[in-house]
Amino acid sequence: MGSMKNIFKKIWQLAKPYLDTRDNEIHTKISVEFAYKLLEAEGGDEDVVIPAVMLHDVGWKEVPEDLQLKAFGPNVTLPELTKRHEDEGVKIAKHILQKIKYDNNKAEEILRIVGGHDSRKEPVSLNDKLVKDADKLFRYTREYLDIYAERFGLTHDQMHARHEGKLDTWFLTYSGWEMARAELEKRLKERNNSKEEYDE
Numbered sequence: 001m002g003s004m005k006n007i008f009k010k011i012w013q014l015a016k017p018y019l020d021t022r023d024n025e026i027h028t029k030i031s032v033e034f035a036y037k038l039l040e041a042e043g044g045d046e047d048v049v050i051p052a053v054m055l056h057d058v059g060w061k062e063v064p065e066d067l068q069l070k071a072f073g074p075n076v077t078l079p080e081l082t083k084r085h086e087d088e089g090v091k092i093a094k095h096i097l098q099k100i101k102y103d104n105n106k107a108e109e110i111l112r113i114v115g116g117h118d119s120r121k122e123p124v125s126l127n128d129k130l131v132k133d134a135d136k137l138f139r140y141t142r143e144y145l146d147i148y149a150e151r152f153g154l155t156h157d158q159m160h161a162r163h164e165g166k167l168d169t170w171f172l173t174y175s176g177w178e179m180a181r182a183e184l185e186k187r188l189k190e191r192n193n194s195k196e197e198y199d200e
């Protein structure tokens with residue numbers, strides 16, 4: 001996770017055992033990278049945003065893997081599991097933050113963000129906006145396509161079209177929107193290059 005604060009490294013090590021489901025370790029690492037870029041562009045409190053991103057999906061560990069794909073993506077049938085992973089995530093995150101004696105005021109905001117990062121549509125703060133955007137930016141990466149296109153039964157072209165259509169509704173900051181647009185353009189170039197190689 002690069003050169004980050006020691007306290008963040010402690011949070012990451014404590015979070016990792018809860019991220020070994022749904023490819024959440026990959027998702028979280030990449031979302032943290034986006035979070036740093038968003039902080040640089042938009043401001044916000046690093047001491048809230050980075051831990052919140054690291055901890056936002058730890059609650060999926062408490063949702064059976066055979067049910068997880070029914071809770072998110074294009075074919076949702078059990079949306080209530082989204083709230084369940086948030087509620088479980090708050091419990092786990094609280095335990096981790098208390099264990100390292102994290103600042104109480106910042107921990108309180110982190111837990112509020114974790115508890116509504118998917119289900120709460122209106123952000124409660126700039127920090128919340130940055131966490132939501134960092135989370136969704138992962139959906140525009142090559143890693144996400146490689147993991148989820150097959151799981152959702154969609155082609156890369158279908159995923160591209162879906163995510164392009166979500167640009168104006170998913171993102172809460174201009175920087176998040178810009179980064180998502182840039183990722184879409186990268187995916188389009190990759191797709192065109194692979195088609196050219198195939199045609200040759």
